[in-house]
Amino acid sequence: MIELVQSLSSGVLLGLLYGIVALSFVVIYRASRVVNLAQGEVVMVGAFLAWMAASSFGLPLYLAIPAALAMSACFGVIIERFVFRPLTGQPIFAVVMASIGLIILLRGATMVIWGPATRPFPQVFPLGAIEIGPILLNTALLIGGVITIICAAGLNWFFMRTDAGLRLAAVAEDHTTALSMGISVKKSAIIAWVLGTTLATVSAIIMLSGSVLGVTAAEIGFRALPVALLGGMESVRGAVIAGVLVGMAEALASTYLDPLTNGALSQIFPFILIILVLLIRPQGLFGWKIIERI
Amino acid sequence: MLPSGIIFKSYAAEEAFLVTRPQKLVFALFIVALFLFPMVGSTYLVGTVSVMMITMIAVLGLQITVGMAGQINLGQSAFVGVGAYVTAAMAVNYELPFWLAIPIGGLTAGLTSILFGLPAARIKGFYLALTTVAAQVMFPLAISRLPQSWFGGSNGMSMPSMELFGYEIWGQTGLYLVNLCFLIVFTTLAFNLQRSRVGRAFIAIRENDVVAPVMGINLVKYKILAFFIGAVFAGISGGLYAYYVTYVTAEQFTLWLSVIYLGMLLIGGMTSPLGAIFGVIIITFLQETTHEIGGYLSGRISFVDESVLFPATNILLGAVIIAVLIFEPHGMVRRWRIAKAAYRIWPNPHG
Amino acid sequence: MRNTVLSAKSLRLTFGAITAVEDISLQVKTGQICALIGPNGAGKSSFLNCLSGFYSPSSGTVEFEGEDITGLTPFRRAEMGMARTFQGNQTYQSMTVRENILSGFHSQMRSGLLGGLLYWGGVQQENAHFINLAEEIIEFLELEPLRNTLVGELGYGLRKRIDLGRALGLNPKILIMDEPMAGMNTEEKGDLARFILDIRDARNIPIILVEHDMEVVMDISDEVTVIDWGKVISSGPPDKVRSDPKVISAYLGGGVV
Ligand SMILES: Nc1ncnc2c1ncn2[C@@H]1O[C@H](COP(=O)(O)OP(=O)(O)OP(=O)(O)O)[C@@H](O)[C@H]1O
Numbered sequence: 001m002i003e004l005v006q007s008l009s010s011g012v013l014l015g016l017l018y019g020i021v022a023l024s025f026v027v028i029y030r031a032s033r034v035v036n037l038a039q040g041e042v043v044m045v046g047a048f049l050a051w052m053a054a055s056s057f058g059l060p061l062y063l064a065i066p067a068a069l070a071m072s073a074c075f076g077v078i079i080e081r082f083v084f085r086p087l088t089g090q091p092i093f094a095v096v097m098a099s100i101g102l103i104i105l106l107r108g109a110t111m112v113i114w115g116p117a118t119r120p121f122p123q124v125f126p127l128g129a130i131e132i133g134p135i136l137l138n139t140a141l142l143i144g145g146v147i148t149i150i151c152a153a154g155l156n157w158f159f160m161r162t163d164a165g166l167r168l169a170a171v172a173e174d175h176t177t178a179l180s181m182g183i184s185v186k187k188s189a190i191i192a193w194v195l196g197t198t199l200a201t202v203s204a205i206i207m208l209s210g211s212v213l214g215v216t217a218a219e220i221g222f223r224a225l226p227v228a229l230l231g232g233m234e235s236v237r238g239a240v241i242a243g244v245l246v247g248m249a250e251a252l253a254s255t256y257l258d259p260l261t262n263g264a265l266s267q268i269f270p271f272i273l274i275i276l277v278l279l280i281r282p283q284g285l286f287g288w289k290i291i292e293r294i
Numbered sequence: 295m296l297p298s299g300i301i302f303k304s305y306a307a308e309e310a311f312l313v314t315r316p317q318k319l320v321f322a323l324f325i326v327a328l329f330l331f332p333m334v335g336s337t338y339l340v341g342t343v344s345v346m347m348i349t350m351i352a353v354l355g356l357q358i359t360v361g362m363a364g365q366i367n368l369g370q371s372a373f374v375g376v377g378a379y380v381t382a383a384m385a386v387n388y389e390l391p392f393w394l395a396i397p398i399g400g401l402t403a404g405l406t407s408i409l410f411g412l413p414a415a416r417i418k419g420f421y422l423a424l425t426t427v428a429a430q431v432m433f434p435l436a437i438s439r440l441p442q443s444w445f446g447g448s449n450g451m452s453m454p455s456m457e458l459f460g461y462e463i464w465g466q467t468g469l470y471l472v473n474l475c476f477l478i479v480f481t482t483l484a485f486n487l488q489r490s491r492v493g494r495a496f497i498a499i500r501e502n503d504v505v506a507p508v509m510g511i512n513l514v515k516y517k518i519l520a521f522f523i524g525a526v527f528a529g530i531s532g533g534l535y536a537y538y539v540t541y542v543t544a545e546q547f548t549l550w551l552s553v554i555y556l557g558m559l560l561i562g563g564m565t566s567p568l569g570a571i572f573g574v575i576i577i578t579f580l581q582e583t584t585h586e587i588g589g590y591l592s593g594r595i596s597f598v599d600e601s602v603l604f605p606a607t608n609i610l611l612g613a614v615i616i617a618v619l620i621f622e623p624h625g626m627v628r629r630w631r632i633a634k635a636a637y638r639i640w641p642n643p644h645g
Numbered sequence: 646m647r648n649t650v651l652s653a654k655s656l657r658l659t660f661g662a663i664t665a666v667e668d669i670s671l672q673v674k675t676g677q678i679c680a681l682i683g684p685n686g687a688g689k690s691s692f693l694n695c696l697s698g699f700y701s702p703s704s705g706t707v708e709f710e711g712e713d714i715t716g717l718t719p720f721r722r723a724e725m726g727m728a729r730t731f732q733g734n735q736t737y738q739s740m741t742v743r744e745n746i747l748s749g750f751h752s753q754m755r756s757g758l759l760g761g762l763l764y765w766g767g768v769q770q771e772n773a774h775f776i777n778l779a780e781e782i783i784e785f786l787e788l789e790p791l792r793n794t795l796v797g798e799l800g801y802g803l804r805k806r807i808d809l810g811r812a813l814g815l816n817p818k819i820l821i822m823d824e825p826m827a828g829m830n831t832e833e834k835g836d837l838a839r840f841i842l843d844i845r846d847a848r849n850i851p852i853i854l855v856e857h858d859m860e861v862v863m864d865i866s867d868e869v870t871v872i873d874w875g876k877v878i879s880s881g882p883p884d885k886v887r888s889d890p891k892v893i894s895a896y897l898g899g900g901v902v
């Protein structure tokens with residue numbers, strides 16, 4: 001019983017980490033209709049920016065983190081301006097392919113600028129685990145989970161309750177309508193990218209606090225993409241809920257199935273689960289069901 | 295390349311790739327030159343071209359799935375891996391000759407891809423790319439967890455050499471010639487497919503997958519078929535690669551490699567098999583040049599070495615891919631066509 | 646006596662809270678040009694999409710040549726000879742004119758994957774045969790000079806004509822057309838009206854025509870059905886419908902009719 005609760009609660013925390021990366025996919029998609037396959041690389045760049053602020057510049061953490069977030073915001077603006085804005089109006093296929101180009105570009109740039117060596121990442125959150133009764137919870141992930149939930153709630157409020165947020169949704173639905181309503185597609189894309197890249201940096205800090213940073217940090221992207229698809233690419237709360245579900249499924253598989261299968265299933269299981277759910281609900285759990293018109 | 299003044303006697307004749315006698319002659323000479331190349335090229339160069347030709351087959355397959363049929367595939371290198379491993383298992387465990395082991399590897403890769411294409415029955419558009427990522431994640435896990443006697447587990451597999459009629463195919467030259475033969479066959483197949491009924495159905499799906507079914511095309515069947523045939527090409531490429539490197543491990547077939555394959559296709563141009571060929575040539579050339587320059591500079595400038603130069607190639611590569619998408623969405627193939635058209639109306643540029 | 650080719654009975658279609666088609670029935674007989682008119686958003690396209698299987702109606706049945714096809718997929722219906730053109734621009738942009746039309750012959754051609762890869766004699770002959778058939782359509786639609794042009798490079802009116810050509814490739818037993826003349830100038834409209842009449846006369850197939858241009862509709866159709874808010878409000882020969890007070894009020898006092 002304790003094993004089950006322990007496994008589930010670790011799963012939830014891991015899931016919330018997936019959730020915040022998935023959120024960064026969602027905010028970008030919601031306002032600019034870009035499925036950014038290079039989001040993992042964006043997380044990686046965010047991590048290196050944070051590392052640079054703290055270790056190279058030697059700033060104290062309370063300055064280093066805002067500096068890293070500000071640099072990520074600029075980074076988002078640059079990507080939007082030079083990669084995706086010129087592709088506005090192109091088929092989604094071309095946009096996805098551009099994000100593939102971005103994967104290659106960002107990996108190359110990271111290796112040139114910061115080198116391929118791994119390095120210790122500053123310890124932002126306390127190390128170790130918190131004990132709640134017999135259950136142990138990783139402190140960094142726990143704090144990170146709280147941050148994820150706060151971010152999701154904030155974004156949800158932003159998209160549902162504020163004028164600016166509602167406008168972003170309108171842009172996502174239909175560029176031409178948005179234009180006719182006098183909404184600037186350009187501005188909303190910039191907002192989307194700034195939100196997306198800063199969220200990615202936040203998730204990088206949660207993921208790496210006190211551990212080791214290298215180019216492998218980018219792998220979180222392709223682990224979180226399925227989560228975003230499961231939640232529904234348009235849905236903020238979907239990203240978090242799907243993250244938790246996938247995290248729990250992964251934890252359960254690793255506790256109960258891996259001993260039987262030599263430790264392979266916990267990595268495959270989430271994919272199988274997600275594909276099965278998508279077979280029943282192709283738009284994801286909370287995605288918008290869009291019926292094509294001809 | 296069609297000179298001016300050619301008149302076709304039937305509409306079907308326009309479908310042919312080589313029309314005039316000089317065209318056919320030049321093409322035949324080109325093929326002969328390819329076969330004779332190992333006599334003049336250095337061993338290193340012949341080896342490089344061999345790897346290029348193997349890669350071309352994989353990217354030709356990707357051209358069918360992604361370029362013709364418009365289905366995003368992020369798992370091509372996993373299918374190359376399936377081909378490599380199955381070929382190795384056939385050659386090692388069952389001692390099959392290469393001309394049986396490689397096709398079996400190709401077909402197995404194709405059948406595996408059907409498994410990942412099946413969700414196409416319900417899942418549409420971009421979401422389908424997810425299953426190809428799944429393939430890429432599952433591949434190394436499957437290899438390392440399946441019984442060691444099948445695929446060598448995490449140790450990898452060592453390959454025997456190729457044999458034909460009891461003679462060993464020996465050295466870079468021998469492998470080069472085998473790879474060239476495979477490349478010629480598979481390039482022909484890809485070009486044939488493009489102008490056939492199935493190829494047209496693929497292109498229709500790429501152009502408008504909402505309308506294609508209303509015009510009589512079985513969307514699910516053709517999507518799965520596109521994955522299948524693309525993966526068969528990948529598997530063949532994998533089999534050839536296994537014989538070339540003589541040792542296969544799961545680490546050779548990464549998501550990163552799948553991404554690079556897509557990059558090659560994008561730069562060459564997605565809409566024609568020629569794009570796959572161009573893309574591989576351009577990127578290999580880029581990588582080899584960087585290698586050369588790196589060798590030259592590293593002794594002279596302190597901070598320049600391999601660890602900076604290879605990533606620098608990737609910066610260039612990524613930037614070129616994005617630039618191509620922005621400025622020349624049809625890739626280099628379109629430039630080539632424009633040049634061809636200019637030649638065709640020469641010497642009357644306004645004709 | 647003319648036989649009924651297609652009959653739709655009390656179709657109903659909803660999108661969430663919106664009822665796009667509330668209750669529409671329609672019968673089409675051999676050789677008839679059957680026009681479907683109604684204001685924007687009346688549910689005309691949605692109804693056509695139910696006929697071609699793109700949407701599944703929540704109730705009602707569609708019969709084609711005496712067979713209930715309500716549950717069939719769009720591509721099966723196309724194979725049976727139900728062809729259509731689309732509102733807006735739905736051609737294959739980066740294919741040439743001839744390839745677009747050839748793609749319409751898909752369900753009549755037989756060669757499969759292996760044939761396509763090897764492109765041997767039989768497949769070449771099949772291709773040549775259908776290329777000649779496609780050329781007949783190109784000639785009929787007077788597209789000869791454009792046969793090797795990419796459709797994406799052509800104007801809107803021409804694309805609509807190619808859309809029609811592709812539908813003819815299906816060797817249709819019924820032809821459904823959604824606003825084929827929208828966005829055309831008078832001359833192009835005249836051409837297209839002529840093509841439509843020629844198709845009907847040469848192949849004796851029925852045509853369902855959704856069109857906003859009343860003059861053309863009243864001129865060429867045998868039977869007119871008027872729908873509004875997803876329901877049939879009037880139907881019959883053009884002259885009768887023209888003077889129906891319900892139609893006149895639906896069209897804001899009848900200025901258009
Ligand atoms: N895919 C869809 N999702 C949601 N609502 C839809 C969809 N397709 C149509 N509708 C709605 O159904 C109603 C009927 O639309 P439809 O396109 O059938 O009208 P129409 O008669 O063809 O109009 P038009 O003359 O403008 O083409 C409209 O209110 C429309 O907004």
Ligand SMILES: [Mg+2]
Nearest residue numbers: 689690691732
């Ligand atoms: Mg309509």
